[in-house]
Amino acid sequence: MTVGGRHEEAPARPTGGVPGNRWDLLDGVVPDPLPTVSVVVAHYRQQAELDRTLAALARQDHPAELLEVVVVDDGSPEPPTVPDGVRLVVQADEGFRLSAARNLGVRSSTGDVVCFLDADTAPEPGWVSAMTRLPALASEAVVVGTRRHADFTGVAHDAPVEHEGPRHELPSPGWLDDAYRASRDLLDADDRSYRHLIGAVVACSRSLLEAVGGFDEGFTTYGGEDWEWAWRAWRGGALLAHEPRAVAWHDGPDWAGRDPEDRQRQKNDETVALSRLVPVAGSRPRGLIGGAPDTVVRLAAADSAGAAWLCVDTVLAALPASVVVVPDEHLALFATDARVVAASDPAASVAAGRARVAVDLPSPVRVRDAAPLVEAVASVGVGVLGTVEVTDEAGARAIVRVRSSRAEARAARHGTEDLFETRRGPAAWCEPVLGEPSLAAYLGGWG
Numbered sequence: 485m486t487v488g489g490r491h492e493e494a495p496a497r498p499t500g501g502v503p504g505n506r507w508d509l510l511d512g513v514v515p516d517p518l519p520t521v522s523v524v525v526a527h528y529r530q531q532a533e534l535d536r537t538l539a540a541l542a543r544q545d546h547p548a549e550l551l552e553v554v555v556v557d558d559g560s561p562e563p564p565t566v567p568d569g570v571r572l573v574v575q576a577d578e579g580f581r582l583s584a585a586r587n588l589g590v591r592s593s594t595g596d597v598v599c600f601l602d603a604d605t606a607p608e609p610g611w612v613s614a615m616t617r618l619p620a621l622a623s624e625a626v627v628v629g630t631r632r633h634a635d636f637t638g639v640a641h642d643a644p645v646e647h648e649g650p651r652h653e654l655p656s657p658g659w660l661d662d663a664y665r666a667s668r669d670l671l672d673a674d675d676r677s678y679r680h681l682i683g684a685v686v687a688c689s690r691s692l693l694e695a696v697g698g699f700d701e702g703f704t705t706y707g708g709e710d711w712e713w714a715w716r717a718w719r720g721g722a723l724l725a726h727e728p729r730a731v732a733w734h735d736g737p738d739w740a741g742r743d744p745e746d747r748q749r750q751k752n753d754e755t756v757a758l759s760r761l762v763p764v765a766g767s768r769p770r771g772l773i774g775g776a777p778d779t780v781v782r783l784a785a786a787d788s789a790g791a792a793w794l795c796v797d798t799v800l801a802a803l804p805a806s807v808v809v810v811p812d813e814h815l816a817l818f819a820t821d822a823r824v825v826a827a828s829d830p831a832a833s834v835a836a837g838r839a840r841v842a843v844d845l846p847s848p849v850r851v852r853d854a855a856p857l858v859e860a861v862a863s864v865g866v867g868v869l870g871t872v873e874v875t876d877e878a879g880a881r882a883i884v885r886v887r888s889s890r891a892e893a894r895a896a897r898h899g900t901e902d903l904f905e906t907r908r909g910p911a912a913w914c915e916p917v918l919g920e921p922s923l924a925a926y927l928g929g930w931g
């Protein structure tokens with residue numbers, strides 16, 4: 485099998501966790517037993533659209549006794565009416581609170597797999613079955629369905645959407661279709677694939693939601709909350725998949741096809757908010773320091789201040805967006821750089837919990853060539869590579885360990901290190917700092 489230009493043998497079909505993002509190993513497998521499913525439908529002042537969506541959910545081919553529907557109203561002036569068997573929960577009108585509504589829906593539901601829909605997005609009959617297959621088989625799976633667009637003006641709310649949608653179809657976002665095609669339906673997902681998950685048609689296991697947390701309720705305007713959650717899920721070990729057979733029809737055009745007077749301003753607000761929370765290249769600022777670190781570097785011990793200083797300076801030259809954690813006794817050396825924190829500082833734990841990659845240094849090293857370190861940090865967590873260990877020349881001990889949070893989380897979830905690969909061996913791009921270095925020679929370029 486060829487992946488990324490390399491010939492690789494397909495791993496055996498998993499019996500537990502899935503290696504890397506290899507959801508294709510579960511092709512053709514049907515959950516047995518089928519999962520209990522909760523569909524959380526977010527609503528605000530869209531009774532007619534909600535009627536269509538609930539009618540479509542009543543026609544799902546997933547067993548009715550295993551399916552519950554929870555409608556969460558975000559403070560409409562008048563709560564919506566729902567048919568018998570549908571649970572309605574209401575939150576106060578405190579502005580746009582889609583994240584809070586989805587979180588309330590999760591708390592009000594019981595299914596092992598949770599699907600999210602917006603009130604104006606009506607699914608075809610096989611939507612629930614297609615969306616929930618992978619999360620039922622692999623608890624770390626996050627599945628995004630296919631959202632199509634149609635103009636349902638004048639169409640009866642109980643008319644089959646699988647027939648009426650194609651008859652009244654509107655253009656879909658080409659960039660998203662292109663992304664799914666290029667990534668083989670997210671099989672080749674990477675650190676920026678969170679942008680291809682649409683919150684209106686997404687599903688995951690309840691256990692994953694509990695592990696990575698719900699939607700960020702700091703988002704109080706349209707857009708961004710689904711991408712931030714998808715990024716957090718990815719960082720927390722999720723595998724991402726697009727299910728083209730899980731089609732749901734949005735009543736009206738895509739956001740880009742609408743014509744809000746300040747659409748670009750809204751998009752800029754979303755981009756700025758995400759730049760503070762999603763620190764990968766292509767999302768984080770190019771010059772500004774973002775709010776979340778992409779990488780945390782942890783120096784466990786240093787025999788001298790000079791060795792610690794040389795190590796931290798070379799590491800930050802290679803990875804300037806990092807937070808570096810140093811032994812408490814050496815913190816004063818770095819008082820002018822807010823990126824360096826003491827091991828006992830709570831900020832060190834916060835950084836470790838939010839970073840995509842951890843670089844662990846048992847003792848000081850000098851990074852002589854930044855490029856291989858940058859490449860290692862960019863590579864782990866994508867595909868099946870989870871950890872890069874650089875050893876001393878004898879191969880006896882690791883002097884640098886680069887590990888993705890995805891590998892860490894997946895190992896904790898399944899109790900095995902076999903779901904991501906470790907690459908180990910000596911490298912010329914870094915070396916241990918032995919003895920007391922000459923910082924003047926280092927800074928002057930002659931040592």
